[in-house]
Amino acid sequence: MIFKNTENRFGIIAIVLHWIMAILMIGLTALGLYMVRVPISLHKLQYYGWHKEWGILVLMLVIVRFTWRLRNQIPALDGLEKWESLAAHAVHWAFYFFMFALPITGWLITSSADLPVSFFGFFTLPNLVSASEANRVLFSTIHEWLGYALIATFCMHSLAALKHHFINKDKIMRRMLWP
Amino acid sequence: MALIRLLVIVFSILLLPTVSIASEWQIVPSKSSIHFKATQNNAPITGEFKTFSGDIDFDKNDLSKSYVNMVVNTDSVSTSFKDVQDALKTADWFDSKAFPKAVFTANDFKKTGDNTFEANGKLTLRDKTLPLILHFTLEKYTDNEALVSGHTNLKRTAFEVGKGEWASTKEIKDDVEVNFTIESTKKLTAEKK
Numbered sequence: 001m002i003f004k005n006t007e008n009r010f011g012i013i014a015i016v017l018h019w020i021m022a023i024l025m026i027g028l029t030a031l032g033l034y035m036v037r038v039p040i041s042l043h044k045l046q047y048y049g050w051h052k053e054w055g056i057l058v059l060m061l062v063i064v065r066f067t068w069r070l071r072n073q074i075p076a077l078d079g080l081e082k083w084e085s086l087a088a089h090a091v092h093w094a095f096y097f098f099m100f101a102l103p104i105t106g107w108l109i110t111s112s113a114d115l116p117v118s119f120f121g122f123f124t125l126p127n128l129v130s131a132s133e134a135n136r137v138l139f140s141t142i143h144e145w146l147g148y149a150l151i152a153t154f155c156m157h158s159l160a161a162l163k164h165h166f167i168n169k170d171k172i173m174r175r176m177l178w179p
Numbered sequence: 180m181a182l183i184r185l186l187v188i189v190f191s192i193l194l195l196p197t198v199s200i201a202s203e204w205q206i207v208p209s210k211s212s213i214h215f216k217a218t219q220n221n222a223p224i225t226g227e228f229k230t231f232s233g234d235i236d237f238d239k240n241d242l243s244k245s246y247v248n249m250v251v252n253t254d255s256v257s258t259s260f261k262d263v264q265d266a267l268k269t270a271d272w273f274d275s276k277a278f279p280k281a282v283f284t285a286n287d288f289k290k291t292g293d294n295t296f297e298a299n300g301k302l303t304l305r306d307k308t309l310p311l312i313l314h315f316t317l318e319k320y321t322d323n324e325a326l327v328s329g330h331t332n333l334k335r336t337a338f339e340v341g342k343g344e345w346a347s348t349k350e351i352k353d354d355v356e357v358n359f360t361i362e363s364t365k366k367l368t369a370e371k372k
Contacts, residue, residue: 040266042344049220049350114259118221125222131259 002179005072012179014072017065021099024058026154028102029147052110052117056125059103066096079170091157098150104128105143112136203366204235204325210362213251217335218352224263230255235363239296239320242288247298251281271342278305285313294320304338315359323365330358 004011010018028051035047077085110117111127112135118124129135164172214227233249253273258264268275285300294317302311315329334353335341341351 040262042347042350045219045350052220112259115219115224115263116222121221133259133261136260 005075007073008075008078008175009179010075010175011072013068014065015176015179017061017068018176021058021061021065024054024061025099025102025150028055028058029150029154032147049118052106053120055103055106056117056119058099059107062096062099062103065099069096075175077172080172087156088160091153091160094149094153095157098146098153102143102146102150105139105146108139109136109143112139204237204363205366206231206233206235207362207364210326211360213357213359216356216358218354220350224258226256226258226264226267228252228255229257233361235361237288237325239290239317242290242296245288246286247284247300249283251283252279253281254279271345272340274305283311283313294318302333302338304340307338309337313359325361325363327361327363328359330356332356 002009002011003013005014031047031051035044035051038044038047077088080088107117107125108128111129112132114127114131116124116127161173161176164170165174208231211231212227213231214225216223216225218224228251230252231249233247235248236244236246238245252275254268254275256264256267256273256275258267267273270277273281280303282303283300285298287299289297289299291297291314296315296317298313298315300311300313301308311331311333313329313331315327317325318328319326333355335351335355336346336348336353339346340355345351
C-alpha cells in the first residue's frame, strides 16, 4: 500500500479522500434537493442542520485534500487524446471549485439568514456577513445553480470513468479504486 | 375646633396624592428593545419583539410601591429570516391570532446590588401564566429619565411555545434567554404632583 501518489498510481490518501468526498457530496446534493421542498416542520429543520454541518465538513476536507494534491504528483493520464486529457483536468479543477464554492455559498446563505451553523455541537461558526434578505436570496440562487452545475460535472466525470473501464478497458477508473 | 378638624381632613386629602404616587414612567419605544435568544441545531437564533407597551411605576427608593405591567404584541415578533418569523406567529408557536398579547406583571422588587434589582412577577404567554424573575440594572436614573437593561431565562415548553412536534427540545432547545433595554421618561401626570 502506498500513501503518496506515484507517477502512474494514486496513493491511498488521495483515494480515500476522493471517495469520502464523493459520498458526502452525493448525499448533500440529494438532501439539498429534497429538503428545500419539505414544508416547514421539525424534519425540515433537522435536514437543514445536517446539510449545514456535513457541508462544513466538506469544506474542511477539501482544504486537506487540496493541500495533499499540491504536495503530490498527479499520475499521468496515459493513452489519452490531448482533448480528453484537457477535459479530464478541467473537470477535476471544476470539482475543486465546487468543493470550495458550495460550502462557502451555503455558509453565506445561513449567515445572511442569521441562522449560524453549529459543527456537530462542537463549536458555532461565525456569520460571514450580516443579516440581509436580499443577500440571502442572492446566495441561495448562486448555491442552487452551483448545485446543478455540480450534478452536470458529476455526470460527465462518472460517465467518462465508466467509459474508460467498460469501453476502453483501461486503468483510468481502476486506479482510483485501489492503490 | 370642628373647623380645625375639617381643615386637617381637607389638607390631608389634598396632600395625599403627593405622598402616595411613586414615579410613573413612560417608555420611549425607539430607545427600547426586547430581544430573545434561543438555540436551533445547537446554534443561536435571535429575534425581537418590535411592539410593546407598559405601565411602570418604579421608585428605586421605594420598591414596595413599585409596579410593572408590560404588554408585548406577539404579532410583532421579528427575525432576520422571514420564514422563521412567519412560523413563530402560527398556532404551534406564539399563536398571535389567538394570543395577541404576552403580559408580564410584577410588584415584588428586590435590590440585589448597587444598581441591580430583581422583579418577581408572572408572565402570561399563550394561555399559560407562570412565575418569572427579571434581573435588571438601572443604567441611568435621574428625576426625569431612566434606562434599564436586564434579562431573564425561561423554558419555552412550559408556556407551550412550540407545540406538537416542536415540543422536542433536541432541535430547538427549551431554554430561551430574553434581554431587554427599556428607556423611559417620567410621565407628565407624575410631574404635576
